[in-house]
Structures are given as C-alpha cells and as structure tokens.
Amino acid sequence: MNRFLVLFGIMLVISVGMIATATMQADFSLMDSKSTPLWLAAVAVAAYVAWRIDGVLKRRERRQDASVGEGRSFLKPKVSPAQSARAARVAARRKKLVAEGKLEAEPEPAAELESDDDEAPATRVSQAAPIKDRMAARAERVRQAKEQGKL
Incomplete structure (x- = not known):
C-alpha cells in the first residue's frame, strides 16, 4: 500500500x-x-497509472520469489512443472531399465570432457592470433576429422 x-x-x-x-x-x-x-x-489518471505500475511490480516480485525458491538464476532457463515431471519420469524409467539390464548405463560425461581437453589446445588458437596460425589450426582440425571419419 505504501x-x-x-x-x-x-x-x-x-x-x-x-x-x-x-x-x-x-x-x-x-x-x-x-x-x-x-x-x-488528474486524480483519476494518477490513481489508474499508479495502480497498474503497482500491479506490475507485485507480479514481478511474485515471479522473482518463486524463481528464487526453485534455485533459478538469470542464466538458467525456467522449467515448467510438466517438463520437470516428465524429466523425473524418464529418469526413473531409465534407472529401472538399467537395473533390469535392458539398457546400458551412460558413461561419465567428465571422462569425455577430459579427452576433449587434451586435443583442444593443439587445434585451437586465440581469435587474436595471426591469420596463419588460425588457418593452420583449422587445417589440423580438418585433418583430424578426416582421420576420425567425420568428413
């Protein structure tokens, strides 16, 4: 009210x-x-505009309070309740199938990231590097992709 x-x-x-x-x-x-x-x-216009602005600010506060409760940040997209319920059902079904042996467990993503990090410094250069270095790094990435059968 204030x-x-x-x-x-x-x-x-x-x-x-x-x-x-x-x-x-x-x-x-x-x-x-x-x-x-x-x-x-003048009084009617002032009252109406103040009421509308107050309503917008209240809605924004409610949304912010709800997102803080979910642990949502600026960079994290909002997930609807239906979407999170579906994700929980899929995870439970996956866990059940892995326990029954009908599905293989997924490998750890950390192990894959470490192997990529070993190759990345050799084939990536800064955007501030000279054009010759950038073109050489690109040629190396193309060569590696051809060896792996990606191209």
Missing part, C-alpha cells in the same frame, strides 16, 4: 503539472470552478 501511495503522489504531481501547462497555454485557470473536471481527471 508503494501505491508513493506512486500515486508522483503520478498526481506529474498529471497536475501536465494539465497546468495545458491550461496555461489556453489562458485558463486551474482555480476556476469550471476546472473541477480537470482536477478529477
């Missing part, structure tokens, strides 16, 4: 200021009894 009142006050000042500048250009006084609808319009 945020709404602060926003309302700010919006009221802005809307009254805009109406005052418009009435000054039209040689009209805001203190005249004919300007009552202008005052009501």
Whole structure:
C-alpha cells in the first residue's frame, strides 16, 4: 500500500503539472470552478497509472520469489512443472531399465570432457592470433576429422 501511495503522489504531481501547462497555454485557470473536471481527471489518471505500475511490480516480485525458491538464476532457463515431471519420469524409467539390464548405463560425461581437453589446445588458437596460425589450426582440425571419419 505504501508503494501505491508513493506512486500515486508522483503520478498526481506529474498529471497536475501536465494539465497546468495545458491550461496555461489556453489562458485558463486551474482555480476556476469550471476546472473541477480537470482536477478529477488528474486524480483519476494518477490513481489508474499508479495502480497498474503497482500491479506490475507485485507480479514481478511474485515471479522473482518463486524463481528464487526453485534455485533459478538469470542464466538458467525456467522449467515448467510438466517438463520437470516428465524429466523425473524418464529418469526413473531409465534407472529401472538399467537395473533390469535392458539398457546400458551412460558413461561419465567428465571422462569425455577430459579427452576433449587434451586435443583442444593443439587445434585451437586465440581469435587474436595471426591469420596463419588460425588457418593452420583449422587445417589440423580438418585433418583430424578426416582421420576420425567425420568428413
């Protein structure tokens, strides 16, 4: 409620200021009894805009609180409940099939990464390296790919 009142006050000042500048250009006084609808319009606009902004900020806070509870970060994509339930079912089914011997267990991904790291420094160079070095590294990668039957 405090945020709404602060926003309302700010919006009221802005809307009254805009109406005052418009009435000054039209040689009209805001203190005249004919300007009552202008005052009501300023208050109504300020209240509506403050209410909308407050609602957006509340929704953003709720979403942020929910994502913090899930351990979600900026870089981690949001996973829907249906998607996470399906992933849990697939993992349980996979574990069951591995236990029954109908499916082989997947190899450790860390072992594959280590073997790639050994080859990577020899075939990769910095983008800041001279063009000759980059082309030589590319030629080496192509040669290795041909040896492995990838090309």
